[in-house]
Amino acid sequence: MGINWDEQAQQFSSDHYRTTRGQTRLLVLLDQVESVLPSFPISIIDVGSGPGHLAIEMAKRGHFVTCIEPSSSMRTIMRETLDNCPKAVTDRIHLLDANLQGASQAVGGQGYDLVMCHAVLMYLPDLASSITALTGLMNKTGRLSVVTRNKAAQVFKYAERSDWNSVLGALRGERSEHPLHRAHAIQELQEELDRNDLDLDIWYGVRTFTESYADDTLGQPDEELLAAEIMAAKMSPYRDISHLIHLMARRR
Ligand SMILES: C[S@@+](CC[C@H](N)C(=O)[O-])C[C@H]1O[C@@H](n2cnc3c(N)ncnc32)[C@H](O)[C@@H]1O
Numbered sequence: 579m580g581i582n583w584d585e586q587a588q589q590f591s592s593d594h595y596r597t598t599r600g601q602t603r604l605l606v607l608l609d610q611v612e613s614v615l616p617s618f619p620i621s622i623i624d625v626g627s628g629p630g631h632l633a634i635e636m637a638k639r640g641h642f643v644t645c646i647e648p649s650s651s652m653r654t655i656m657r658e659t660l661d662n663c664p665k666a667v668t669d670r671i672h673l674l675d676a677n678l679q680g681a682s683q684a685v686g687g688q689g690y691d692l693v694m695c696h697a698v699l700m701y702l703p704d705l706a707s708s709i710t711a712l713t714g715l716m717n718k719t720g721r722l723s724v725v726t727r728n729k730a731a732q733v734f735k736y737a738e739r740s741d742w743n744s745v746l747g748a749l750r751g752e753r754s755e756h757p758l759h760r761a762h763a764i765q766e767l768q769e770e771l772d773r774n775d776l777d778l779d780i781w782y783g784v785r786t787f788t789e790s791y792a793d794d795t796l797g798q799p800d801e802e803l804l805a806a807e808i809m810a811a812k813m814s815p816y817r818d819i820s821h822l823i824h825l826m827a828r829r830r
Pocket residue numbers: 583590625626627628629630631646647648649652676677678679695696697698701702
């Protein structure tokens with residue numbers, strides 16, 4: 579059984595995003611996505627937008643954002659946040675009840691300048707069809723921004739629990755079919771990009787230093803911590819064992 583996002587929505591939205599770990603993740607992703615944004619408004623689709631933290635930040639910067647979100651509780655939380663945003667921001671956001679598989683149909687086949695899909699693929703059973711569906715949402719010059727769990731970091735989590743069967747399986751290159759422990763290696767992500775005629779622009783590691791922060795460490799990261807996360811995100815060996823992978827790709 580997978581995660582029931584209607585039940586998890588409140589906790590994910592408030593608890594995760596209140597922690598220093600969650601705040602750091604948001605600021606690091608913002609920095610990385612902003613590095614490819616032009617100064618003029620573009621069209622963005624955020625697939626599995628959840629409570630909409632990143633989508634709303636993009637709309638605040640003048641971009642037009644379509645949010646695809648299958649959980650009604652997540653959509654309700656996002657609408658509550660939008661109630662407190664200026665009209666100019668909410669007018670730039672279009673929130674749709676759909677999932678990745680039905681996203682293209684929900685938007686009438688439109689292509690977008692930037693397709694974001696953050697922290698969703700690790701909950702879906704089939705990476706290949708997910709990347710193909712995301713590719714179908716990109717326009718000719720569009721970019722793709724995908725965040726998923728890093729398999730290398732997941733191996734250390736298995737080891738902490740002395741789950742040596744899973745450690746050995748991961749070291750042998752076997753895919754974890756456990757719906758809560760799915761994670762991806764950059765190599766298998768790159769294979770799926772290749773299959774869809776996408777080129778990898780850059781990949782980052784996210785939650786490099788903050789992954790071990792306790793759940794009750796709350797609030798914004800201080801300046802040095804944020805600078806360290808942003809810097810390590812591009813550097814091996816740090817990014818290789820970061821909790822999350824953030825890749826950016828474009829059409830060949
Ligand atoms: C961990 S949350 C991430 C939310 C947001 N992208 C973020 O980074 O804060 C995962 C989200 O994926 C959504 N989701 C689950 N299955 C999905 C699917 N098949 N297509 C699109 N979104 C899905 C869930 O409802 C949930 O809002």
